[in-house]
Amino acid sequence: MFILFLIDLGRKVISFMYFLGGLTRLAVQTVFLTFKPPYKYGRIIEQAKKAGYDSFPIVSVVALFIGFIFALQTAYFMQRIGSEMYIASLVALSIVRELGPVITALVVAGRVGASNTAELGSMQVTEQIDALETLATNPVKYLVVPRFVALGVMLPILTLYANIIGILGSYFICVIKLGITSSMYMHVTFSSLLYKDLFTGLFKSLIFGMLIALISCYEGFNVEGGAAGVGKATTRSVVLTFIMIIAADCFFTALFYFIFP
Secondary structure, eight states, X not given: OHHHHHHHHHHHHHHHHHHHHHHHHHHHHHHHHHTSSSOOHHHHHHHXXXXXXXXXXXXXXXXXXXXXXXXXXXXXXXXXXXXXXXXXXXXXXXXXXXIHHHHHHHHHIIIIIHHHHHHHHHHHHTTHHHHHHHTTOOHIIIIIHHHHHHHHHHHHHHHXXXXXXXXXXXXXXXXXXXXXXXXXXXXXXXXXXXXXXXXXXXXXHXXXXXXXXXXXXXHHHTOOSHHHHHHHHHHHHHHHHHHHHHHHHHHHHHIIIIIOO
């Protein structure tokens, strides 16, 4: 039994290393082709609308409730020690540094990343990607680069928007429920935030956007087994993207606030 467990574990480790190798190769190709003309502005704008503009409603709802929940949870403890005025700074720092970038990335990964994998996977099983190569069109340049650029640009914008909505949600709770004055809330919020906090959050969202694009496209390109394979690849894409986002967030948080504070 233990031997079977080790064999299964070894297979999974080898499979994951193969995934990392393929993802790295795709990343190198994509970055190189991003700066190589011709530039597909029309496809980039199309993907930006899909990844960014169409995601605003769901990001708005999620960010607003995150602000509500975090303010309420923080208020429960702060009221016990008589420090309600610090709720604003705690919420602002938590949302701008961590919750805004991560939650936005997870929402976009579940919505846009899954869509990318399903779309490219369907093209793969119907041999449309092979047809592009036959027509002397680079599939990475035509399919991956627009998604890579669009998500890299739009996710920081969505994150900045989510930060504002999340802080606004906390504002409503603190002003209406806890009786904190509006001027006091705004003063504590902006005095606690530094440019570094905003920069690190937006930089992480840039990396998250690139990861979403690369992983979703990689899984789409490697679909096997027809329609069932598309479903499996879509699920695997979302799970792997979530894991990589959390791992990248942990790495950059340690890098910015502990290694290079």
